[in-house]
Amino acid sequence: MSEIRIVQNVLKHNDEIAAMNRQRLRDAGVFWIDLIGSPGCGKTSLLETTLRRLHGRIQIGIIAGDLATDRDAKRIQACGAKVVQINTGKGCHLDANQVRHALDEIDLTGLDLLIIENVGNLICPVGFDLGQDAKVGMFSVCQGDDKAAKHPHLVRAADLLILNKTDLLQHVRFHPVTFRDDVEKLNPDVAIMELSVTESRVDPWLDWLISKTAKAQAQTGNGSPEPTPLIQGGI
């Protein structure tokens, strides 16, 4: 019997394809996001609101990951956005290769921002790099204030966290301080945006998108580098 030493990242192939995706979007000057959250936390609702509010301002493309239906894609299409749907079947997450094929179906020219709605799941999508510029983790107050602590991998991996459905704070037991403390311990650098999508309280999010998009374009030399924020003091 002999031992063969290897020492290699198990998801090496995924990561290689992710790197190709990353380069492709970088060349096109498109900022892109992997949006990860549990089922029903409000991902599609956030996209609908974002598309409506930023209509005519920045060009947005969407990739919608869904287990079996095209309902999310239809909702997004109704907002007038380019959307590509990936049905994962039993798969609980998107991987870089699925996204590569979806990218083939999107015309990247003229696009400023691409958002991927990952399959509703707080666990499985986290470890799979798609090539995105930013991973956004989404929670909602209905799920309880312990969810950051119970999902340290998402909190650690996220570049931005959204806490949605804050309009329901008076109805559910959720202590924002507990949530924030856990996040602070796990990932001191990450910002938390408290939103209510249904009440259209999403301005910090929109400002963040506008500024990130402008930066990505400035790096490739397209677009206007001077964005005007919707509100002052956004993150």
Next chain:
Amino acid sequence: MHELSIARSLVGLVRDHAAEGMVVKSVHVRVGPLQAIDPGSMQLAWRAATDDTVFEGTQLSLVRVPWELRCRECGRGWSSENWSDPCTCGSCRVDPVGGDELTLVSIEVDETSTYSAPADAPRSVKPGQASKEIHRV
């Protein structure tokens, strides 16, 4: 069940490293807590991914690496199963570091066996590629 995708990737990597004719007895993987892998699900997924391949019956050995923690107040570092441990100095300002490891460390092979693969089984690729890295144990 991201364990299944991980198992499939693992099969691909092992295939890259095992030369043709080698029987792979076991596969050794180190996994950090950020990968959120359930050991039971991972074993099932490995079985599912290797069924009807040349790796059917190959053992998967998972070594779970604990959290590496560092105290922000006194600088002490230690490892623990729980990321929210307070430090012995009394401070609760503790940073988890790392934790996202998912590494194929080694495989154990039997070169002497005269194993013949089922006709429909995927074949090992790149024969001989790994031979220079073989250490007798």
